[in-house]
Amino acid sequence: MPTTYVRLLCLLILLLPLPAWAEALQLFSVQAPPLTSNEPGQQGLVGEVVLAALAAEKLDYTLHTPPWPRAQKQVQEGRDLLIMPLSRIPAREQLYTWIAPIYHVQRAFFSLGTPVRSMAEARLQLHKVGVGLGSAQHQQLLDAGFREDQLLVLKIDENPALMLEMGRLDAWFNGIPEARYFWEKVGKHELRNSPPMTGNDLYLACSLECDPDLVDSLRRRLQLMQESGEVARIQARYARYTD
Incomplete structure (x- = not known):
């Protein structure tokens, strides 16, 4: 009898659903x-x-x-x-x-010219800002009052850095480590950044x-x-x- 009980118990345990x-x-x-x-x-x-x-x-x-x-x-x-x-x-x-x-x-605006000093200044002066698709920084810029037509939403890769290098962006809003990494790969000019704007x-x-x-x-x-x-x-x- 005990052996039968143990076998049944083991069978029940095996039938229990495992966590995903x-x-x-x-x-x-x-x-x-x-x-x-x-x-x-x-x-x-x-x-x-x-x-x-x-x-x-x-x-x-x-x-x-x-x-x-x-x-x-x-x-x-x-x-x-x-x-x-x-x-x-x-x-x-x-x-x-x-x-x-x-x-x-921490995130900042990156540019080839004189960097902006505040989010309000960026909102007024920058007409084409590159920002990552699906990124937190995209939402942060919208929350800060940027219009969608001021933002160029791009895949998260080296393309924003390339577009900044080619003069097709006024600035690139990104995390500081990512921007430095991609600029090291593709940048030919000095990259300048604003003070950290969000974190x-x-x-x-x-x-x-x-x-x-x-x-x-x-x-x-x-x-x-x-x-x-x-x-x-x-x-x-x-x-x-x-x-």
């Missing part, structure tokens, strides 16, 4: 170096931290890099889907489960419907990595873009 993350997690990202990148050994100052946390928790993952607006939509509509590096701004607050901040990014934390986030145990394990691991100095050591490798 018992299999490989689905991690959505964007090619936005030096924050996140697909380049081996240079996954970015956010990407390397997140991948190290997943490895420490022994969690397998599959990385997806669809267009950034689509990535955000898929994570919002899905379940237990991870996304990085996601800016925590008011417009997104109720759309995701926010696991942990990884890096605080927010870049997060590892999850779908709004996200397993609490998954959230807790990753949040705890990332906190331990912060306290041990591991996050600082990883991000120090990208210092030439952040200092």
